[in-house]
Amino acid sequence: MARFSVTYRVFAGDAAEARARAEAIALEQTVEVPRDVVPEGLIADEIVGQIEEIGTEGEGRFRATISYSPESAGHEMTQFLNVIFGNSSIQKGLKVIGIDPGAEMLARHPGPRFGIEGIRALVGRPKGGMIAPVLKPQGLDADALARIGYLCARAGADVVKEDHGITDQATAPFRERVEKTAAAVARANAETGGHSLYFPSLAGQPQEIETNIRFAKEAGADGLLIMPGLLGFGVVDRIARDESLSMPIMTHPSFLGPFVLSDDTGFSHGMMFGTLQRLAGADISVFPNVGGRFGFSAEECGEIADACRAPDGPGRAMLPSPGGGMSVERAAGMASMYGEDVVYLLGGSLLRLGEDIGEGINAMRAALDAAEAAQG
Structure with missing residues (x-):
């Protein structure tokens, strides 16, 4: 059975210490x-992780690739993540920088159901960046x-999130809100012939999550926004693999910041907001954009986008979705x-326009189209 492997950045004084770690x-x-x-026997030969390679990255930094048996991970996304970085995540000086799931774990967790091409087909936009205005405030x-959802869809937003x-x-209780917004977006689509998708934020007590997923589907929601840092990556995996739902998933980074903000612990930005989201089954991954209020660098954002779309990544390539600090003035630079292949989140800059929010969406669309045309 094909093993899967995880590459860790190990901080150590020398190669001997790195191997011991x-x-x-x-x-x-x-x-x-x-x-x-x-x-x-089986446990010593197969279950225990096996060191495949140790190399030097720089002074005090080493790369250690360790392979694991799929039997150790089982069939649950939670246990898969537990093997990748469970107890070791509590130790200092370790960071996950690479994951190769192997054929067996990919069969168990095939990744995004829709991916880039599937989302494009749903929204009817074969090329060009997509626009996703955000419904708020709380x-x-x-x-x-x-x-707001109606006005956004009527203006041709690709995703109303x-x-x-x-x-x-x-x-704004979940069920009332979902029913009314799904109907409003559907009405706008009917009026314009558009294909705006509505993604409500999945909510509810743990015992209500399953029924709320079904409720959203039956009420006409097109996809779901999930916070895997709070609801769990297993919830993403569960929805992605359910053919009867067949709902695309957008994941949000809330509560995941501590996993990436330290230089010497957690996950690399690409692993957390790219590879792990794909493994769980997300089709669109939201993350803080460079120049916004959260301080991700251009290099970190590029790493995330590359991990989302890498052809050799797990499952179908998915869409990166940068949010924060987005504006018409930044459209050319962002393009x-x-x-x-990107979904741009637009929040406060649009909400200032009130009933004229559609004009802001149209202006952003025009700016993106012009920037993409100029790039050839």
Whole structure:
């Protein structure tokens, strides 16, 4: 059975220490017992992680690639992630910088159901960057949010996405909000012949999540916005693999910041917001844009976009979705940086326009089209 492998950046004083740390990771991520008490046979030969390669990155930094048995990971996304970086995530000086899921784990977790081409087919935009206005702020009632959704869809937004902070508050309860906004977006599409997709923010107590997923589907939502840092990557995986739902997924980075903000712990930006989202089954991955209020660099954003779209990544390539600081004035620079396969989030800059929000969407569309045309 094909093993999967994880590459860690190991901070150590020398190669001997790096190897010792890699050996400890191989045990910690699987059997969690000292080497001398590992049972012989299957457990020692297959279950325990195996060091495949150790190399030097720079002074005090090494790369250790460790392979694991699919039998250790099982069939659950949660256990897969647990093997990748469970207990070892609690240690300092370790960072996940690469994952090769191998054929067996890809069969168990095939990734995005739609991916770039599938989303393009749904929105009817065969080329060019896509636009996703955000329904907010928190505190508006369901009718007000639905009205914004209608105006956005009528203006030709590709995706009408709810803000992640709008969940099941009393001002706009999940089910009322989803019903009204789905109907409003559908009405706008009928009037214009457009194909705007509506992605509500999945909400509810743990015992309500499953019924709320089904409710959203039956109410006419086209996809779902999921916060895997709060709801779990397993929820993303569950929705992506459900053929009866057949709903695209947009993931949001809320609560995931600590996984990437340290130089010597957690995950690289590309791994967290690219590779892991693809493994779980996301079709669109939201992340903080360079120049916004969160401080991701151009290099980090480029790494994320590359991981989302890499042809050798897990499953179908998916769409990066930078948000924050987006404006008509930045459209040319963003188009140059991200290319065409991208979903741009537009929030506060549009909401200033009130009932004229459609004019802002049209202006952004024109700016993107002009920038992409100029690039050839």
